[in-house]
Amino acid sequence: MTSPSLNHAAISLLDTILTDSPQWDPRDSAGTCFHNFFLAKEDSIVLKEIPTGNVDPSRHKRPHHKSRRGCSNCRKRRVKCDEKTPRCSHCLRRDEECERRAFDIRQTHSPQPDMLQQIPPPPLLGGTSPAVNMLHMKLFHHFETSTRHTLCFGSVWKEALGWSLEYEALMQAILCVSARHLAYLCPDEPGYGVAAASHLAQTLSIFRKDINQKFTASNVDFFMATSVLIYFELWTETEFLVTDSAGLTALDLSKDTIFRLAGGLVEIFMRSGPVMYEKPSSFIVDIMHSPRQVLNSAARLSKETLASFHSFFSYSQPLRYEQLSVASAFKGDSTPEPSEWMAGQTSEEEVNFLAAHKDVVSRLTTLLLFLPEVQGPEFLEASEQLMPDLTRYAFTFLIMIHAYAEKIISRQDPKGLLMLYHFYRAVRILLGGPNCWWSHKRARLLEPLLEERLQNQLNRAL
Incomplete structure (x- = not known):
């Protein structure tokens, strides 16, 4: 732990x-530069000559043993995998990802007891x-x-x-x-x-x-x-x-x-x-690339769909049970969002907050459109090339909405917490692969806790 x-x-x-x-005190100790350790002078190396002599012919070629823990690339090519970690020699030479079964990865990465002591x-x-x-x-x-x-x-x-x-x-x-x-x-x-x-x-x-x-x-x-x-x-x-x-x-x-x-x-x-x-x-190169544009184009986001989500998550409407399910946004039975949705607001701060809420709904819609209940599970399976864009969009989502999130957390605002609930739910479903390991624990823990908080809020409103 x-x-x-x-x-x-x-x-x-x-x-x-x-x-x-x-302004930090410049007299603070700065610490030893870590790279100096990697650039230390190399010790001399003595190579021992391999003795020659009569060798048992039976040992010239050892029988082949099937690689049971070989990577998927070597299996496809029907070549013996040397099982080196984290990438075998073949994948390293070809600069390919070296994928194996989960229990094999965990075993090969397990540290030795003496290493843990260090x-x-x-x-x-x-x-x-x-x-x-x-x-x-x-x-x-x-x-x-x-x-x-x-x-x-x-x-x-x-x-x-x-x-x-x-x-x-x-x-x-x-x-x-x-x-x-x-x-x-x-x-x-x-x-x-x-x-x-x-x-x-x-x-x-x-x-x-x-x-x-x-x-x-x-x-x-x-x-x-x-x-x-x-x-x-x-x-x-x-x-x-x-x-x-x-x-x-x-x-x-x-x-x-x-x-x-x-x-x-x-x-x-x-x-x-x-x-x-x-x-x-x-x-x-990465900053100039816009994952949001790529994802909206792939999901065929239309003005009508976006308007439907704005209506479904409208801040002017009371919190409802059906808002816990994204599929309800497409039923067409939600109350239309008022055209003057900021009318009557006298506080500039509140006007800015409502505008931020609408922007967050727009950003969240991009992720929600890829959920299986919206597009069908086969859509994402057929669009694996979109995973890098989905991953980066989810990673930066919390950065882009940080001011709004701080406000709704300080208010304990249930409509804002609803946005976080759907975000973490989408992350859990869409980013479940091993490459998104950094997101798994947070999404898995916060989704049910936020849902419970919203359920309690709805029950108190009855």
Whole structure:
């Protein structure tokens, strides 16, 4: 289990970094550059000559043993898989994804007992990095061969491995997300969760100093890559869910920092904008691509369909039981949205909030149109090429609505919570594959808790 105190301390520090942006004391210790360990002088290597002599002919060629844990690519080609992890030699040479059955992956990634003993204790915030050990090497290798292929902005992470040799905060963020990925693959091995929390603390300790630097063409990619990796870690954070005296999980979204810290991520991207085109930035290709346009076109979103969803989720209408089912939006029996839906509002803040609600409904509709009850299960199966766009759109959705989400959480607004319920439900259904491992726990836990909250609200209204 991840240490709750360590994670809360780290998240609290990140909250301060990205929301308050204080001027940190330059006298704070900066920590030893992690890349120095990878660039250390190599030891001399002595090669022993293999002795020659009479060899038993029967040992010249060993009988073939069927590869029962070989990857799918080798099985299709009918070649023997050497079962190396995380990618076999054939897939590595061809630069292909190496897919195997889930239990095989978990077994091949299980750490040895002596490796778990090398996990460094969680350092104090502001402390220096521990000496490099075999686990660090394993995490770096796992990120390069496996984890980076599961993350959004996929074209960036191969280059980020090189940047991390210069920027320690990015190196620590890479090790953190890699450890979190292994914690997902090996749920029975608590050491990986501890390692992820430890590297998160070190990331934030270093990043708090870096964030006050001037953004330039040479460091803008580092800032953006580190911020995105931290946000992946925030997606896996569910420690704001606590167990009450009755043993039930209590939902207190005010303790979920993902929306508040999303504002800091947006600020970093805004500060990056003026210098992104000087180099140009490695993120430009991904930023110029619009998943929303691709998805709306694939789902054939029409003005009539969008109007139907606006009517179904209209803020001017009371909360209804049928709103818990997206399929009800297509029945045509929902009350039409008033044409003057903001009429009579005297507060500018309230007018802006209602406009934000309508925008969130529009954004959410893009995801909901891909649910099986809307398009049919065969639609998504026939559109696997859309998964990268769906994944990135879902990953950035909470960032784009962070101001609205903070408002509805502070209000405990049931109509806003309904938006979050449908979002997490869509994430659970649409992003259930192994490449979206970072979203599974959050969606699986929050969907039923939000549904229960809405059910209670509807029952009290009767």
